Amino acid sequence: xxxxxxxxxxxxxxxxxxxxxxxxxxxxxxxxxxxxxxxxxxxxxxxxxxxxxxxxxxxxxxxxxxxxxxxxxxxxxxxxxxxxxxxxxxxxxxxxxxxxxxxxxxxxxxxxxxxxxxxxxxxxxxxxxxxxxxxxxxxxxxxxxxxxxxxxxxxxxxxxxxxxxxxxxxxxxxxxxxxxxxxxxxxxxxxxxxxxxxxxxxxxxxxxxxxxxxxxxxxxxxxxxxxxxxxxxxxxxxxxxxxxxxxxxxxxxxxxxxxxxxxxxxxxxxxxxxxxxxxxxxxxxxxxxxxxxxxxxxxxxxxxxxxxxxxxxxxxxxxxxxxxxxxxxxxxxxxxxxxxxxxxxxxxxxxxxxxxxxxxxxxxxxxxxxxxxxxxxxxxxxxxxxxxxxxxxxxxxxxxxxxxxxxxxxxxxxxxxxxxxxxxxxxxxxxxxxxxxxxxxxxxxxxxxxxxxxxxxxxxxxxxxxxxxxxxxxxxxxxxxxxxxxxxxxxxxxxxxxxxxxxxxxxxxxxxxxxxxxxxxxxxxxxxxxxxxxxxxxxxxxxxxxxxxxxxxxxxxxxxxxxxxxxxxxxxxxxxxxxxxxxxxxxxxxxxxxx
Amino acid sequence: xxxxxxxxxxxxxxxxxxxxxxxxxxxxxxxxxxxxxxxxxxxxxxxxxxxxxxxxxxxxxxxxxxxxxxxxxxxxxxxxxxxxxxxxxxxxxxxxxxxxxxxxxxxxxxxxxxxxxxxxxxxxxxxxxxxxxxxxxxxxxxxxxxxxxxxxxxxxxxxxxxxxxxxxxxxxxxxxxxxxxxxxxxxxxxxx
Numbered sequence: 171x172x173x174x175x176x177x178x179x180x181x182x183x184x185x186x187x188x189x190x191x192x193x194x195x196x197x198x199x200x201x202x203x204x205x206x207x208x209x210x211x212x213x214x215x216x217x218x219x220x221x222x223x224x225x226x227x228x229x230x231x232x233x234x235x236x237x238x239x240x241x242x243x244x245x246x247x248x249x250x251x252x253x254x255x256x257x258x259x260x261x262x263x264x265x266x267x268x269x270x271x272x273x274x275x276x277x278x279x280x281x282x283x284x285x286x287x288x289x290x291x292x293x294x295x296x297x298x299x300x301x302x303x304x305x306x307x308x309x310x311x312x313x314x315x316x317x318x319x320x321x322x323x324x325x326x327x328x329x330x331x332x333x334x335x336x337x338x339x340x341x342x343x344x345x346x347x348x349x350x351x352x353x354x355x356x357x358x359x360x361x362x363x364x365x366x367x368x369x370x371x372x373x374x375x376x377x378x379x380x381x382x383x384x385x386x387x388x389x390x391x392x393x394x395x396x397x398x399x400x401x402x403x404x405x406x407x408x409x410x411x412x413x414x415x416x417x418x419x420x421x422x423x424x425x426x427x428x429x430x431x432x433x434x435x436x437x438x439x440x441x442x443x444x445x446x447x448x449x450x451x452x453x454x455x456x457x458x459x460x461x462x463x464x465x466x467x468x469x470x471x472x473x474x475x476x477x478x479x480x481x482x483x484x485x486x487x488x489x490x491x492x493x494x495x496x497x498x499x500x501x502x503x504x505x506x507x508x509x510x511x512x513x514x515x516x517x518x519x520x521x522x523x524x525x526x527x528x529x530x531x532x533x534x535x536x537x538x539x540x541x542x543x544x545x546x547x548x549x550x551x552x553x554x555x556x557x558x559x560x561x562x563x564x565x566x567x568x569x570x571x572x573x574x575x576x577x578x579x580x581x582x583x584x585x586x587x588x589x590x591x592x593x594x595x596x597x598x599x600x601x602x603x604x605x606x607x608x609x610x611x612x613x614x615x616x617x618x619x620x621x622x623x624x625x626x627x628x629x630x631x632x633x634x635x636x637x638x639x640x641x642x643x644x645x646x647x648x649x650x651x652x653x654x655x656x657x658x659x660x661x662x663x664x665x666x667x668x669x670x671x672x673x674x675x676x677x678x679x680x681x682x683x684x685x686x687x688x689x690x691x692x693x694x695x696x697x698x699x700x701x702x703x704x705x706x707x708x709x710x711x712x713x714x715x716x717x718x719x720x721x722x723x724x725x726x727x728x729x730x731x732x733x734x735x736x737x738x739x740x741x742x743x744x745x746x747x748x749x750x751x752x753x754x755x756x757x758x759x760x761x762x763x764x765x
Numbered sequence: 766x767x768x769x770x771x772x773x774x775x776x777x778x779x780x781x782x783x784x785x786x787x788x789x790x791x792x793x794x795x796x797x798x799x800x801x802x803x804x805x806x807x808x809x810x811x812x813x814x815x816x817x818x819x820x821x822x823x824x825x826x827x828x829x830x831x832x833x834x835x836x837x838x839x840x841x842x843x844x845x846x847x848x849x850x851x852x853x854x855x856x857x858x859x860x861x862x863x864x865x866x867x868x869x870x871x872x873x874x875x876x877x878x879x880x881x882x883x884x885x886x887x888x889x890x891x892x893x894x895x896x897x898x899x900x901x902x903x904x905x906x907x908x909x910x911x912x913x914x915x916x917x918x919x920x921x922x923x924x925x926x927x928x929x930x931x932x933x934x935x936x937x938x939x940x941x942x943x944x945x946x947x948x949x950x951x952x953x954x955x956x957x
Binding site for chain 1: 770778779788791792795800801802803804805806812813814815826827828829830831832833834835845846848849851852856868869870871872873874875877878879880886890
C-alpha cells in the first residue's frame with residue numbers, strides 16, 4: 171500500500187514496523203510529529219520527557235532492558251542530551267537505541283543552525299541520513315538493526331526539509347518480534363568509572379573500525395555511475411537538489427553520514443574528472459574527503475549557511491546566476507505574531523513599559539521582542555532566562571535592584587528552568603521570575619508536559635504544582651496573576667520588583683488555541699466607537715492582529731478641538747474579545763460589538 | 766505523461782488552510798499516477814506569518830522544493846503574498862490570486878501601506894492571471910472555512926486530472942459533515 175507521508179510520519183512508521191515499541195522525546199520543531207505519530211500505533215509506549223537529557227536517559231534504560239528504543243529531539247535538544255550521549259557510546263546499548271536528531275538548516279524555527287553530523291563524529295556514534303520519506307522509513311529500520319548488531323547507539327538525522335516534506339512511501343506490515351526484555355547485570359560494561367570506561371574506550375575504537383568496514387558494503391552508500399566528467403558526493407536532502415540540478419553527473423550517495431566508506435570514496439574520486447561535495451551547513455564530508463588526500467570542490471563554491479535548493483547548486487557549479495526579469499516591489503514583511511487573545515500579550519505589554527531588562531526564553535512569547543511590544547530583551551536557549559537574569563542581577567548589584575526580570579514558559583520552565591530557579595534562591599539574586607503558564611507547549615503545537623497533568627498517551631497523571639515547587643526551592647514570594655488583567659499584572663510586577671531576593675510570578679492563562687474539552691467561555695467581540703476614538707494609537711501598542719490604523723483622507727478636528735489624523739479599527743472576524751485594548755483605551759472608545 | 770517535473774507553489778498566511786490544500790492537491794496527483802513531493806515550513810508560520818507549500822510532480826521527483834523561476838502555477842491565498850513569491854514563477858507561469866487582504870503588523874500599525882494595484886503588477890509580468898474572491902465563494906458554498914477548497918477548484922482547471930479523482934480525494938480529506946460543503950466549494954471554484 172502506498173501513502174503520502176512526511177519524513178516524520180515515515181520515521182515513526184519505520185520504527186513501528188521494525189518492532190520498536192518504546193520512545194521518549196521532548197517536542198521541538200521540526201521533530202515533534204515523530205513522537206506524536208509513533209504514539210498513535212497500537213501497543214507502543216511513548217512519553218514526553220521533561221527535556222531531551224531525560225528522554226535519552228529513559229531510552230538508554232529501555233535499551234539496556236533489551237527493548238528497541240528511540241529518543242527523539244531537535245538539533246539543539248542533542249546539546250541538552252549530550253552528557254549521556256557521549257558515555258552511552260562507551261557502554262553500548264544491549265537492546266537497540268536510535269537517537270533522532272532533527273536539524274534546522276535556514277533556522278526556520280530555531281535559535282541556531284548547528285550541524286549535528288558533528289555529534290556523530292564527536293561521540294563516535296554512527297549516523298544515517300535519509301533523503302526521502304521512503305528512505306526515512308527504511309533507514310529507521312536499518313538504524314535499529316545497526317544498533318543491535320554493533321551494540322551502539324545510532325543517530326538518524328533528518329532536517330526540516332525532510333521532516334516536513336511529504337513523498338510516497340510503501341507501507342509494510344509490522345514485524346512480529348519476540349520480547350527480548352530482561353535484566354542483565356554487567357558492571358564492567360555499564361558502570362562507567364575510569365577503570366571500566368578505559369576498557370570500553372577500546373571497544374569503541376574496535377566498533378568504529380567494524381563500522382567503517384560495514385560502511386563499505388552498506389547498500390545505502392552507493393555509486394550511481396553516469397558521466398565521468400563530474401561526480402558529486404552528497405547525502406540527505408542535498409543529494410536530491412544536486413541530482414535534480416545535474417542528473418547527468420555521477421553520484422556517490424552516502425546513506426551513512428558517519429563513519430564514511432573510505433575505499434568507496436577513493437574509487438569514486440578516481441572515476442571522475444571533477445569531484446564536488448554537496449552538503450548543507452558544515453563541510454563535514456568535504457573535510458573527511460580531504461583527509462584522504464583527495465581534491466574536491468566544496469565550500470569554496472557552495473554556501474556554508476542555510477538550506478539549498480537545486481537552483482543554488484546549479485548557480486554554484488555553473489557560476490551563472492539566472493537573471494530575474496521581475497523587479498519585486500518593496501512589500502511589507504509578515505513576521506509571525508502572538509495570536510488574538512493570547513494571554514502573553516497583556517504580560518508583555520506591561521513588561522515592555524517597566525524599564526527593566528527582561529531576560530527571555532524559548533516559546534511563542536519570544537515573539538514579543540518585536541515592535542510594538544518590545545517586552546523581551548534576550549533569548550539564548552531553553553532555560554537561559556532565569557540563569558541569565560540571576561547573573562545579571564548579581565553583576566549589577568544595587569544598580570540592578572528592581573530592574574531584572576526573567577520570563578519563561580511553563581513547558582520551558584519544566585524543561586530546564588527549575589535548576590536555575592533553585593540557584594537564584596540559593597545564591598540570592600534580586601530577580602522576578604515570571605512563569606508564563608499557558609498550560610501547554612504552545613509553540614510546537616499543544617503538547618502535554620508534567621504541569622498539564624496528562625501524558626502523551628492521553629492518560630491523566632500527577633500535575634506539577636508550580637507554586638509548591640517554587641516554595642520548595644526556597645522562593646519566599648510567590649503569586650499568581652491573570653495576564654489578561656493589565657492593571658493587576660502591572661501592580662504585581664512592580665511590587666515584586668521592589669522585594670528583596672528572588673520572586674516568582676505565575677502568569678496563568680490558557681493558550682487560546684488549546685482545546686481543553688471543557689466548555690469555553692464565549693467572549694464578546696469588540697469594536698471601536700469612531701465618535702469616541704481620539705486616534706491616540708495606544709491600542710496599536712498591543713500589536714494585536716485585529717487592531718489596525720485607518721488614516722483619514724484629511725485630518726479632522728474632534729469636538730474637543732484636537733486634531734485627529736485617523737482612527738483605530740477592530741476586525742471583528744479576528745477579534746477574540748480579550749478586552750486588553752478596552753483596558754488601555756483612555757477615551758473609552760472600545761465597546762462590545764453588537765452582533 | 767511528460768518526464769519533466771512540474772511545480773505548484775501555494776502561498777498565503779498561517780490559518781488559511783494552505784497545508785490542507787496542498788495535501789489534497791498532492792493526493793490527487795498521486796492517485797493519478799504521478800510521483801509527488803510536497804514541502805512546507807510550519808512552526809513559527811502558524812502565528813500569522815507567511816506559509817508556503819511546494820507541490821512537485823512528474824515521473825520521478827527529486828527535490829521537494831522548486832528553484833526560483835521554475836514554478837508553473839502560483840496559487841496565492843492572499844493578495845500581498847502573491848508579490849512575495851512572484852520570482853518563483855517561470856516566464857509563462859500561471860497565477861491564481863485570492864482577492865483577500867490580510868494586513869501584516871506593520872500595515873496595522875500604520876507604518877507601511879498595503880500595496881495598491883497588485884493585480885496590475887502581476888499582470889505586467891504574467892499573461893495567465895486568474896483573480897477570484899475565494900472567501901465570498903466559500904460563503905456561497907455555505908461554509909466560509911472552505912475558501913481553500915475553492916482555490917483547489919480554481920486550480921483544478923489548470924491540471925489534467927479527472928473530476929472523479931478530485932472528488933474522491935476531497936471526500937476522504939474531510940469529516941463526513943464537511944464533505945458536502947467542500948465538494949460544493951470545489952465546484953464553485955472550478956467554474957469561477
